[in-house]
Amino acid sequence: MRASDKAYAALRDDIIEWRLLPGTVLAEVEQSERLGISRTPLREALSRLTAEGLTTTAGGRGVVVTDISLDDIDELFELRETLEGRAAALAAERGDPATFEQLRRELLQAPELIGGQDPALHDYYGLVGRLDAAIDAAISNAYLVQAMRSLRVHLVRVRRLAADDAARLTAAAAEHAAIAEAIAAGNPRLAEAATTLHLHRSLSHVKATHTPQQREHHG
Amino acid sequence: MRASDKAYAALRDDIIEWRLLPGTVLAEVEQSERLGISRTPLREALSRLTAEGLTTTAGGRGVVVTDISLDDIDELFELRETLEGRAAALAAERGDPATFEQLRRELLQAPELIGGQDPALHDYYGLVGRLDAAIDAAISNAYLVQAMRSLRVHLVRVRRLAADDAARLTAAAAEHAAIAEAIAAGNPRLAEAATTLHLHRSLSHVKATHTPQQREHHG
């Protein structure tokens, strides 16, 4: 693995997991020493992070970790609804029904996983990830997939702020199952509607658990 | 201006204007000497180009200019319709009617510009750009704007392949005027429909003028 890849992965993880808080200045010498590499590969890593929007160049004085405000979350979900709604519709038109029918069945059994310990929870998140991957594969549109992929980076960051309790995860699994069912049925409008519903509930949950007061705790 | 910015702008322009054809290998020493800079800023420029999708790393053997196939054009316009349709709808909800009413009036007079020489044509393209900018400003969603911005890079590249004759430009101006009118009227569904119509006609025009045979002429 290249040193720049390692630095990129490490910094990306630190930002997403909120170990590097918004506003933190990523000085090149400091970070390169911390990661045990030279400045050259670190700069490439910072370039990639900036291209993704996780950092911004602060007017010639280093790069800083970007903030995510409540307004940003609204904007993120507005774009997410646009992209994933269309993606679900396209998947319903082009996807293989059997694939999504299988995912639907697994998602209906997901509540058994949610109550369990970490390994089971990990299985649940993997299942949701497989649904996303199946949709990506079904729509066969590299540009749309890329747009969603770049969006998911920020969404993971937001998700880390919201406490995903068992109740919300159980409800989310049902919503995901509804999306899979609509896609398996080949019904684009239903798939889009199910996605819209799911995203609105997700957003409500995030905004409910992530109050401005709790937000201050982080920054 | 930084050397890496200069290299990025130069390479980006060369790719968009098809002076660097798809499949061209951008060797670091070769390009750095051509642009009169060192390898370090050139590598940063290549990183940015790769992040944008204009180039790809060819499995450890340099970066090559990405190709745009007919399938890619379909995918590009599918994403474009998704994003710009939603953007037009949001602009209709949130934009200032007077701004778009003014743009509509100017667009209706655009045919006078299209018949003229280069400076007038430049004015026309500037006018269309102002409509895009007005929509971007009206929706007030940085993530959606960013997604459209990254998409436009590829669209400019495609546009260079299509011969924009006066007839198509005149029709396009009318379509743009219809979009501006719908936004000014504050009608989201109409704005989205007008955008969908415009993009479908644009795509038809591109695919009609840009046959696979002509495509071969480039590659």
Add this chain to the structure above:
DNA sequence: TGGCTGAGTTCTGTATACATAAGCCTTGTA
């Protein structure tokens, strides 16, 4: 006492030298 100016420091931006790995060509052998 407040603001401005200057040197000092520390950062980023760039160039270059070195390390390493991946092709490719050559050569030898079957």
Add this chain to the structure above:
DNA sequence: TACAAGGCTTATGTATACAGAACTCAGCCA
């Protein structure tokens, strides 16, 4: 003559040294 193995060439990946710019802080002047 075809295939494989090895060295050679050339590319990228990395480190480091140097240059330039910007921020800071102290000292001076109004």
